[in-house]
Each structure stands twice: as C-alpha cells, then as structure tokens.
Amino acid sequence: MLFTLTYEPAAAAGAPPANRAEPTAAPAPAPGSDIDATVLGFLLHKHPARVQTFEAPVGDIHVFYPEATPERCTVAVLVEVDPVGLVRNKRFRGDAGSLDHFVNDRPYAASSMLAVAIGTVFRTAMTGRSDSYPELAASPLPLRIEIPVVSTRGSDDDLVRRVFEPCGWRVEERRIALDPQYPDWGDSRYSSVTLTGNVRLAEAIRQLYVLLPVLDDAKHYWVGDDEVAKLERSGEGWLAHHPERELITRRYLLHQRSLLAQAGDAPVTTGETPLRVLRAEAVLTALRDAGARRVIDMGCGPGALLSRLVSDRSFTRIVGVDVSARSLEHAARMLRLDAASDAERERIELLHGSVVYRDDRLRGFDAMVLMEVVEHVDPSRLAALEDAVFAGASPSSVIVTTPNADYNALYPALEHGRFRHDDHRFEWTRAEFREWADAVAARRGYTVELRPVGVEDAVLGAPTQLALFRKEVVAE
Numbered sequence: 001m002l003f004t005l006t007y008e009p010a011a012a013a014g015a016p017p018a019n020r021a022e023p024t025a026a027p028a029p030a031p032g033s034d035i036d037a038t039v040l041g042f043l044l045h046k047h048p049a050r051v052q053t054f055e056a057p058v059g060d061i062h063v064f065y066p067e068a069t070p071e072r073c074t075v076a077v078l079v080e081v082d083p084v085g086l087v088r089n090k091r092f093r094g095d096a097g098s099l100d101h102f103v104n105d106r107p108y109a110a111s112s113m114l115a116v117a118i119g120t121v122f123r124t125a126m127t128g129r130s131d132s133y134p135e136l137a138a139s140p141l142p143l144r145i146e147i148p149v150v151s152t153r154g155s156d157d158d159l160v161r162r163v164f165e166p167c168g169w170r171v172e173e174r175r176i177a178l179d180p181q182y183p184d185w186g187d188s189r190y191s192s193v194t195l196t197g198n199v200r201l202a203e204a205i206r207q208l209y210v211l212l213p214v215l216d217d218a219k220h221y222w223v224g225d226d227e228v229a230k231l232e233r234s235g236e237g238w239l240a241h242h243p244e245r246e247l248i249t250r251r252y253l254l255h256q257r258s259l260l261a262q263a264g265d266a267p268v269t270t271g272e273t274p275l276r277v278l279r280a281e282a283v284l285t286a287l288r289d290a291g292a293r294r295v296i297d298m299g300c301g302p303g304a305l306l307s308r309l310v311s312d313r314s315f316t317r318i319v320g321v322d323v324s325a326r327s328l329e330h331a332a333r334m335l336r337l338d339a340a341s342d343a344e345r346e347r348i349e350l351l352h353g354s355v356v357y358r359d360d361r362l363r364g365f366d367a368m369v370l371m372e373v374v375e376h377v378d379p380s381r382l383a384a385l386e387d388a389v390f391a392g393a394s395p396s397s398v399i400v401t402t403p404n405a406d407y408n409a410l411y412p413a414l415e416h417g418r419f420r421h422d423d424h425r426f427e428w429t430r431a432e433f434r435e436w437a438d439a440v441a442a443r444r445g446y447t448v449e450l451r452p453v454g455v456e457d458a459v460l461g462a463p464t465q466l467a468l469f470r471k472e473v474v475a476e
Contacts, residue, residue, distance in 0.1 A: 001081065001114050003208070004066070006074040006144040007201075009035040035136070037073035041065070042132040043201050044075060044125045056120050058113040063121050079117045109151040109190060112213040119209055126209065126234070128202035140168075140198040145208070147193045149176065151216040160193055163211050166242050167203070169195040206234040214251040227253055228276065229304075275454050279464050280305055282453040283371055283399055284312070286468045290397035292367035296321060298355050298389070299373035303331030310335060310348060321353045321362070328352060356384040358392030367397040375402050375424045382436075390444035390469075398446070398469040400437070401453060405429045406460045430461050437467045445472050 041048040048068035054061040059081040067074045119126070130137035152159055161171045172194040175187040199207075210231065231239075231252050239245055283305060287295060293316045297305050300320035309318045322328050328350045332338070335348060353359050355373060362368070368389060377385055389398060403420050405427040414420065419427050428436065434450060441448040446469040452462030 001079045001108060001110050001149070002076060003110060003114065003145060003147045004074050004076045005040075005204070006072065006146075007037050007040040007141055008072045008144070009037055009142065010071060011142045011144075036070045038068050038070060039133055039136060040073040040075060041068070043130050043137055044122060045130075046075065046121070048073065048075075052121075054121055056117060058116050061117045061121055077114070077117060077121065079114055081113055109149045109216070110147050110212050111151055111216040115209045115212045118205060118212075122205050126202055126205050128200065137201065140200050142198055143196070143201070143204055145169075145195040145204065150191050150193045150212070152189055152191060159215060160191060162244050163214060163242075163248060164195055164207070166244070167197075167207050167238055168199045169197040171195060200237075203238055206236075207238060210234045210239070210248065210252055214248050217251050228274065232274065275463055276304070278454050279371065279401055279466075280308055282451065282464075282466055283369055283401065284308060286399045286451070286466060287367055287369070287397075288314070290367055290399075290468065290470060292397055293317070294364075294366045295319070296362055296365050296368040296393070296395065298362075298368050298370050299323075299376070300331055300350075301327045303334045305369065305371055306331055306348075307334060316347065317365070318348050319362070319365070320348075320350045321355075321359075322350075323352070323354045325352055354388075356381050356388055358388045360392075362393040362395075365393065365395045367399060368393055368395045370398070370400045372401055372403075374400055375419075375421075375427055378425050386440055386444070390440060390446065394471070396471050398467075400467045400469070401464055402433060403427045404433075404461050404463060404465045407457065407463045409460060410457060410463075428465075430465060433465050433467070437469070441469055446470060447472055 038048050046052060046063050048065040051062065051064040054063070059079055062078040062080070063075065064078075065073065065075050128137050150160065160173050164171050174192045176190040176192060177183060178185040178188045231249065235248075239248065242248060293314065295309060295315050295317070296319045297309065298321050300306050300322050301324075303320065306318065306320045309315050320328070320331055322331070331350055337345065337348065337350070340348070351359075351361060353362070355370065356377065370389070374382075374385065389395075403424075406429050408414055408418075408420065408427070409416075411420070430450075437448045437450065440446070449468045449470075451466040451468065453464035453466050454462045456462040
C-alpha cells in the first residue's frame with residue numbers, strides 16, 4: 001500500500017471549500033515564493049536523499065522521495081505487508097482456519113495498516129515541531145496527497161468527500177472498477193483519491209492517521225482503551241468542529257459502546273473534556289485530599305492513571321498492579337521504564353497481582369486506587385476483594401470509582417439493560433454503591449465519602465461515582 005505527499009511552494013492550491021469546519025490559521029505561501037521545496041525533508045524529519053526502511057508489526061515501511069527539487073518535493077510511504085505473517089501474529093487476532101485472513105486486500109488498499117505506518121515514521125512531524133522551520137510547520141502549506149487505492153467499506157459514495165472536504169481539502173475521487181474488462185459489473189468499493197489544499201502539514205498527517213481507518217471502517221489490531229487517547233491527540237485542532245465528528249468517532253473506535261462513552265459520544269455533559277480525563281482528575285484530587293504520597297494503582301491496565309501519578313512529584317512511591325502481564329508491558333513502555341534512572345526505578349514499580357488475593361507486597365501504603373476495577377469482578381468475589389484490599393493491604397485510604405448505572409439511560413447507543421463495557425460483571429446504581437460502600441466501611445473500620453464525577457444530571461446523577469474511604473483513627 002502506498003501514498004505520496006507533495007509540497008510545491010509556487011503552486012496555487014486555491015481557496016479551501018466553503019464548508020470547511022474551521023478557517024486556516026495563517027495564509028499559505030504565495031505563488032512565486034522562493035521557498036525551497038526540499039524543506040519538506042526538515043518538516044517531516046526524513047532526509048530527501050535517503051531511502052529509509054523501518055520495521056513494524058505490519059511489515060516493512062519504506063520512506064523515499066521520488067522527486068526532490070527546489071520547485072517540487074514529493075515523499076512516498078510504501079508499506080510491504082505480509083498477510084500470512086499477520087495471521088501468525090497473535091497481536092493481530094490471526095485465525096489460521098479462516099481463508100479471508102490469507103486472501104485479502106491488506107497489501108494493496110490504504111487502511112489502518114497505513115495509518116500505523118504513518119504514525120511510526122512521522123511521529124515527530126505529527127506534533128508540528130520543527131526546530132529548523134518553525135514558521136512553516138505552523139502555517140498552512142500547498143499540499144497534494146495521492147492515495148492510489150482507498151477502501152470505503154460499507155459506506156455511501158460520498159464518504160471520502162464528507163470527511164476530507166471540511167478539513168480544507170479539494171477531493172478528486174475515482175471509483176475503481178471491479179474488472180475493467182467487464183464494465184457491466186460496476187464499481188468496486190475501492191477508490192483512487194487525490195487531495196489538494198492549503199493545510200498545516202502536521203494536521204494533514206494526523207487527518208490521514210485518523211480518516212484512513214474511518215473509511216475502511218475496520219482495524220487490523222485489537223482496539224483498546226488507549227484508542228480514545230489516540231483519537232484525541234490526532235484530532236486536535238480539526239476534529240472537534242468537524243460536521244462528521246460523530247461518524248468519525250464511531251468508525252475510528254469500531255462502534256464499541258464503552259469506548260464511545262469514554263470519547264463523549266453520548267450526552268455526557270462534560271463539554272470538551274472526556275469523562276475518562278475527569279475521572280482521573282477526580283482520583284488525583286481525592287489522593288491529595290487524603291494526603292497520600294505512597295500510592296498503589298490496583299488494576300492499572302496500560303497505565304492511564306500511572307502516567308499522571310508519575311508526573312506529579314508529590315507522589316514519592318508508585319506501584320501499578322494488574323492481573324494482565326500484557327497490560328503491564330504496555331504500561332512499562334508508556335512510562336519508558338527501560339530508560340528510567342535508578343531513582344525513578346525505585347519510585348515506580350509494576351507488579352503482577354490480583355485485586356481478589358492478599359499480597360504482602362502491598363501493605364504499608366498511604367492509598368490504593370481501584371479506578372473502574374470493581375465492576376469487572378464477579379459479584380461472588382466481592383468479599384474476597386474486600387478482604388484483600390481493606391484487611392490484607394489495609395492502606396490509610398482507598399479510592400474506588402465505578403459507573404453510575406442510573407446514568408446509562410442517557411446513552412443513546414446503549415441498549416436498555418446493557419452495560420457500558422462487555423467485560424463488566426455488574427453496574428451499580430447510586431443507591432447500590434452507597435449500600436456497598438457503607439457496609440464495607442462499617443466492617444473494616446473506615447469512614448466513606450461519596451463524590452460525583454462529571455457534570456450531574458438533575459435526576460440521574462453523574463456518569464461516574466467515587467468513594468473515598470479513610471481509615472478511622474483509634475484513640476489511645
């Protein structure tokens with residue numbers, strides 16, 4: 001699969017479409033400009049005189065420049081995909097018994113694999129940072145992007161135009177016939193697409209990163225909670241005001257209800273701040289209110305809360321615990337523990353463990369956080385959780401967050417009686433959560449305070465509920 005991006009300073013790219021969601025921030029270089037087009041290499045952090053190859057799980061990624069002159073510079077990204085290798089790789093959910101895992105369009109059509117390649121080779125360019133040409137990096141440039149084969153799975157004929165035109169692109173789309181020798185068979189679901197416009201380079205790359213999987217309406221890898229954060233980062237500056245934001249969000253997150261709720265694709269009245277961010281901020285506030293410095297993140301997952309704890313130097317000892325070894329590997333990579341100093345390695349530790357078993361390694365801490373953990377435990381195991389956390393570890397404070405089932409009625413994509421996540425074993429109403437929290441506090445010698453997380457509905461409360469348990473001080 002392939003795409004090319006061309007920068008031609010003297011080209012008059014023309015005005016953006018009238019329905020662009022947001023005006024450009026600065027004028028494009030004027031026709032006749034004396035800018036050397038090969039500065040594209042500096043903006044992309046890839047030298048025009050070199051052919052570079054990068055190894056990635058999807059295959060080999062080649063970056064090269066078919067042309068690099070002062071007047072015109074084109075970069076090409078070619079991904080060599082090995083479909084059989086992907087089948088054998090458990091990361092990509094291969095199924096050797098399914099023929100379509102071997103015979104497919106992956107080596108040819110732009111899809112999530114090309115998006116992964118873009119994120120791999122242009123990671124710095126996507127941030128918009130350029131030490132050599134900061135003004136060009138911050139300005140719209142006359143760009144041309146050509147994608148020979150784009151998949152538009154399950155979409156209408158106008159989808160490419162609907163998602164790209166509001167970003168400032170002029171769209172030329174040519175449908176590819178099923179078989180040129182048999183025109184009566186009609187068109188395939190593939191198109192050849194050319195985009196031209198005055199767009200900031202970083203935004204152009206981030207738009208491709210998001211919209212290629214959206215067009216295909218599929219991803220070749222498991223979609224987890226970190227996809228929401230990827231969408232937020234890559235959509236910065238253009239997605240919030242896009243007229244097709246809801247469609248883009250749903251397709252990018254593969255229509256998963258739990259992720260859509262996290263992304264705010266429901267009437268969660270939290271404005272532009274996603275609920276998962278508000279939840280993490282509420283937990284940090286509770287930790288500070290409790291005076292905690294030594295903290296356990298129980299059920300840490302890939303490290304969403306750990307990264308916030310690590311960045312706050314008031315937390316002097318941080319331990320992440322999870323039953324999934326794979327999640328701990330993700331957390332270690334995100335925290336860059338392999339490159340951490342000895343002092344940081346002493347401050348941060350990742351442990352394999354479970355919330356339903358006592359663990360002597362977890363005793364003596366100021367606080368333990370169970371952020372969106374309790375609802376993943378079978379009800380029959382809640383007594384074991386209570387024993388392991390409140391009696392076994394016995395921290396000075398315990399912070400528990402969990403969905404408010406009352407609020408589920410406000411999620412239009414959530415069918416009545418269904419949970420927000422497929423792995424939830426239950427979801428408590430506010431009354432049920434209070435009953436559980438009060439009983440645990442009474443049995444284990446803690447006081448408990450309940451707090452709402454997110455903007456509250458007058459009748460149904462907040463989308464998330466938080467309990468702050470504090471160990472009672474026994475007077476001598």
